[in-house]
Amino acid sequence: SQQGEEDPQALSIQEGENATMNCSYKTSINNLQWYRQNSGRGLVHLILIRSNEREKHSGRLRVTLDTSKKSSSLLITASRAADTASYFCATGRVQGAQKLVFGQGTRLTINP
């Protein structure tokens, strides 16, 4: 069963705008990760946030985690055409943390 559910399923914005994607999950987690997938490619890791962290930054990426609401958000600031991709959240559970459970992803399109 899917652990993470991304929202929205698809997002289309203009270049330069900020993009926000959300992820909700069901069970207790050890960490939550965000991955990007360009069309026809494998997934690429973007950022990891642990269950005892609330916010993390990496370049233009900002991730928040609210364990009380079992939700996370990924913010991409000043979007670029190259950010067009699908974005997936993945959760590492407290038990069996070695494996990740991926959501269905958000398809992000940046219009020039």
Add this chain to the structure above:
Amino acid sequence: DAGVIQSPRHEVTEMGQEVTLRCKPISGHDYLFWYRQTMMRGLELLIYFNNNVPIDDSGMPEDRFSAKMPNASFSTLKIQPSEPRDSAVYFCASRGEGRGQETQYFGPGTRLLVL
């Protein structure tokens, strides 16, 4: 490091044929994962290995699927016999052991089409 290597990149076969997908993980990684991605079901974990030993194969769809990891640098996923519903992109991923090594590194995938 060349990253996770998968072969073939594309495979077209006829229903009933045997299909073997191959994966070479990143050197030094202790975990290897096989995933399947389809539009309908998204990204599903099929099986994962730790130090060449299968740990969790609960995602393997049925007995037609089997996976092996004879050594630390090679794994195979076999489908016998293949069916059209097996058409998907199959990814292999690997990661290291312990805290700070939770990131999974994905290969480019094998796009399988069963006619």
